[in-house]
Amino acid sequence: MRIIPYILYLYLLAFHYTILSDLISIYGATVDLAALMITIIAMYKDELTAFWFAFAAGIVAGTFRLDLMPWEILFLTGFAVLINHISRRINISAITARMIILAGFLIVHETLTILLISSESFLYLMYRYVLPSTVYSLIPGWVFFLIKDERLTWNEIKAQF
Amino acid sequence: MAWIATMFYRNRRLISFILAFVLFWPIALSPGRIRPIVGEIIASALYFPFSELKDYIHELSKVTEENRYLRLQVVESSLQLSAQAEAIRENRRLREFLGFEPPENFRVVPVKIVSLLQNIYPVAAIINKGSNDSIAVDQPVINRFGLVGKVVEVMPEFANVALLTDPSNPVSGRVADSRQIGIVRFSPEKGLYFDNLPADALFKAGDLIITSGLGGVYPAGLSIAKIDSATAEKGDILKTIWLTPAVNFFEIDELYVLISEKK
Numbered sequence: 001m002r003i004i005p006y007i008l009y010l011y012l013l014a015f016h017y018t019i020l021s022d023l024i025s026i027y028g029a030t031v032d033l034a035a036l037m038i039t040i041i042a043m044y045k046d047e048l049t050a051f052w053f054a055f056a057a058g059i060v061a062g063t064f065r066l067d068l069m070p071w072e073i074l075f076l077t078g079f080a081v082l083i084n085h086i087s088r089r090i091n092i093s094a095i096t097a098r099m100i101i102l103a104g105f106l107i108v109h110e111t112l113t114i115l116l117i118s119s120e121s122f123l124y125l126m127y128r129y130v131l132p133s134t135v136y137s138l139i140p141g142w143v144f145f146l147i148k149d150e151r152l153t154w155n156e157i158k159a160q161f
Numbered sequence: 162m163a164w165i166a167t168m169f170y171r172n173r174r175l176i177s178f179i180l181a182f183v184l185f186w187p188i189a190l191s192p193g194r195i196r197p198i199v200g201e202i203i204a205s206a207l208y209f210p211f212s213e214l215k216d217y218i219h220e221l222s223k224v225t226e227e228n229r230y231l232r233l234q235v236v237e238s239s240l241q242l243s244a245q246a247e248a249i250r251e252n253r254r255l256r257e258f259l260g261f262e263p264p265e266n267f268r269v270v271p272v273k274i275v276s277l278l279q280n281i282y283p284v285a286a287i288i289n290k291g292s293n294d295s296i297a298v299d300q301p302v303i304n305r306f307g308l309v310g311k312v313v314e315v316m317p318e319f320a321n322v323a324l325l326t327d328p329s330n331p332v333s334g335r336v337a338d339s340r341q342i343g344i345v346r347f348s349p350e351k352g353l354y355f356d357n358l359p360a361d362a363l364f365k366a367g368d369l370i371i372t373s374g375l376g377g378v379y380p381a382g383l384s385i386a387k388i389d390s391a392t393a394e395k396g397d398i399l400k401t402i403w404l405t406p407a408v409n410f411f412e413i414d415e416l417y418v419l420i421s422e423k424k
Binding site: 017055 | 189200204
């Protein structure tokens, strides 16, 4: 396991939490980059890589709310291992399959996080934050899968214009 | 040693989970001690460069906004300064005019020029007072240097003034010292001149030409011009004197209408 790319991913995560998240947020909904990165790494890398990256990402994500740090570590590492196992056991060559796994993880992660933070009604939180953030996070995920499968290439983008 | 490496490799999953558990446990169970230390390390290693960058960008945007605000302030201040400078100039002119004594039986009404009609020279002006302020036709108009012209048309709020530079507006004048009487006229080619003087009239350059008071329009004694030079051909009966106007018609601003108080 080469460690440098993962350190850079953690820097990307820190950059997202510090600057990018505010810039790209739409009415409070923003991309859940930690969950997105962990899902992708868990799908394409081995279990231990996903596990340790999720552990480190949990610490990075929990730095903003120290009381949530253990929960973030638990959720992210747990889901990293789970997604890795699911990915190895089912056929995820179709983008739809990967999107369903991603959507499921995003919804569960967002829901658990928001329930820990907020005391407002569950349905309101789902409607106001969880679903918009999940949909918003699915878009870069979908684009990533398209590029990964070479369904979206630079030549194809150029051909559109 | 090889068996140890083999053992680690075979059990790497278990060892990883144990190691993660060992790391996780202090974080989970020591919120007051370990967690802040971990947070501090992560914040200074990962977040600090980006938070510095964010602060820098924020500072930069604040500076841009401040710069825009200050530019606006500079424009406003310079406008205020210009208005103040103009007010000072106006104040100086008005103070100078305070010493002016209007001719007997006349009172002074200050007016401002709304528009100036120019044809090489300014020839007519529209002033901001009219019949509502007792302005009437043929009233003399002066400024602090001397005679400017007379009112020729009156509207309720405005009036038209024919300046001395209007060729159709001659004035009866006299040389202040020698009391010789003549007509002050203006020609666009020659400028202001004093006409109809006898060839033997006595005068010298710099003598003041004032209104004669004849004709009933202008009161006697208002400054019109100073004598510049004279021409008289041998055998001529009359002499023409070139004048320098007392008023600079290109710089007229505040004017005063003399209103007769005679019933």
